[in-house]
Amino acid sequence: MNLDFVEAFYWAAALKNVTRAAEKLFLTQSAVSARIARLEEELNTSLLDRRDKHFRLTTAGARFFTDAERLLGLWRDIKTGMGSGPRGPVSLRIGAIESVLHAWLISWLERLRVEQPGLELQLIIETTAGLHDLMRRGALDLVLAALPVHEDGVRTRELPSMPMGFVGKRGLHTRRRYTLAQLTQGGFLTFQRGSQPYVALLDLLRGAGFEAPRVHTSSSISAMVSLVASGLGVATLPHPAIHRLARAEGLRLLPCDVELVPLPIHLSWRVDPTSHGMDAVVESAAVAAHRNWR
Structure with a gap:
C-alpha cells in the first residue's frame, strides 16, 4: 500500500x-x-x-x-x-488573538525558534471567530484563542486565563477607586460583539441593573487604546495590553468595586499523524503560557 x-x-x-x-x-x-x-x-x-x-x-x-x-x-x-527526521524546513502556521500577542506570544516564538530551528513560522493575528474559520478550512495548524475549536481531528488544551481590567484616561479618571455606576456614566469600549469580553461585560452590567449601557466595540486593542486616549470612554482590556500599550498613551488601570471575568485562552491544534513535531510545539506553548503568570 x-x-x-x-x-x-x-x-x-x-x-x-x-x-x-x-x-x-x-x-x-x-x-x-x-x-x-x-x-x-x-x-x-x-x-x-x-x-x-x-x-x-x-x-x-x-x-x-x-x-x-x-x-x-x-x-x-x-x-x-530509525533516525529519519523531516527533510528541510517544516512550516508551522500559527494563529493568535491580539491579547496573546501582547502577553507572551513573541517571547514564546523566540524560544520556539531555538528549540526547533528547522521551523518556518507563519503567524496570523485575528479575532477568535476568524481564527476558528481558518482552522476549519485547514489554513492553520495551531490556534491561540478565547474559545476552543470544536472540530474533528482538532484537540484543545486550556491555558491560564488573562486578568481583565478597566482602563481610562489619566487626566479624566482621577479617582483612586470607582464604582461600576461611576464608570458607566462615560460609556465603555470592548472587543467586538459576540466576543467573550463583550458578553462578559454585558452580563456584568445587566446583572448590576444597567439594562441599556453604551458599549462601543473594536477588534483592535491598539484602536481601543487610542479611543480611550481621545476621551471616548473606559475600555476593558487584558492586563498585559495595559502594561505594554495603555501606559504609554497616558492611560491607567481603574480600580473598581467589581471585577471583570478573566479572558480564557485555549490552545487548539490539528492532529498530524505523520509527525511528532506538533506535540513538542504544544508543550512548549503551554510552558510559555504558565511561565508568563508565575
Whole structure:
C-alpha cells in the first residue's frame, strides 16, 4: 500500500475538502483526487461518496479514516526509531488573538525558534471567530484563542486565563477607586460583539441593573487604546495590553468595586499523524503560557 495515497485520503477526510488537502500537501487538487482513486482501487471499495458536490465519506471511508491515522502514525514512529527526521524546513502556521500577542506570544516564538530551528513560522493575528474559520478550512495548524475549536481531528488544551481590567484616561479618571455606576456614566469600549469580553461585560452590567449601557466595540486593542486616549470612554482590556500599550498613551488601570471575568485562552491544534513535531510545539506553548503568570 502506498502511504502517499493514504496520506492524501487522510487529509481530505480530516479537512473535509480535497482542495484544502491539496494545499496542505502542496499538491494539485487533481493529484490528490488521483491518489485517493488509486487507494480505492487497492482497497477495492469507495472511500468518498461522489453522488453530489458535498464532501462525504462512505461507510467504508469513515472506517478507514481511523485505520489511515494508525498507519501514518506507525510509519512516523518507524522513521523516528530509525533516525529519519523531516527533510528541510517544516512550516508551522500559527494563529493568535491580539491579547496573546501582547502577553507572551513573541517571547514564546523566540524560544520556539531555538528549540526547533528547522521551523518556518507563519503567524496570523485575528479575532477568535476568524481564527476558528481558518482552522476549519485547514489554513492553520495551531490556534491561540478565547474559545476552543470544536472540530474533528482538532484537540484543545486550556491555558491560564488573562486578568481583565478597566482602563481610562489619566487626566479624566482621577479617582483612586470607582464604582461600576461611576464608570458607566462615560460609556465603555470592548472587543467586538459576540466576543467573550463583550458578553462578559454585558452580563456584568445587566446583572448590576444597567439594562441599556453604551458599549462601543473594536477588534483592535491598539484602536481601543487610542479611543480611550481621545476621551471616548473606559475600555476593558487584558492586563498585559495595559502594561505594554495603555501606559504609554497616558492611560491607567481603574480600580473598581467589581471585577471583570478573566479572558480564557485555549490552545487548539490539528492532529498530524505523520509527525511528532506538533506535540513538542504544544508543550512548549503551554510552558510559555504558565511561565508568563508565575
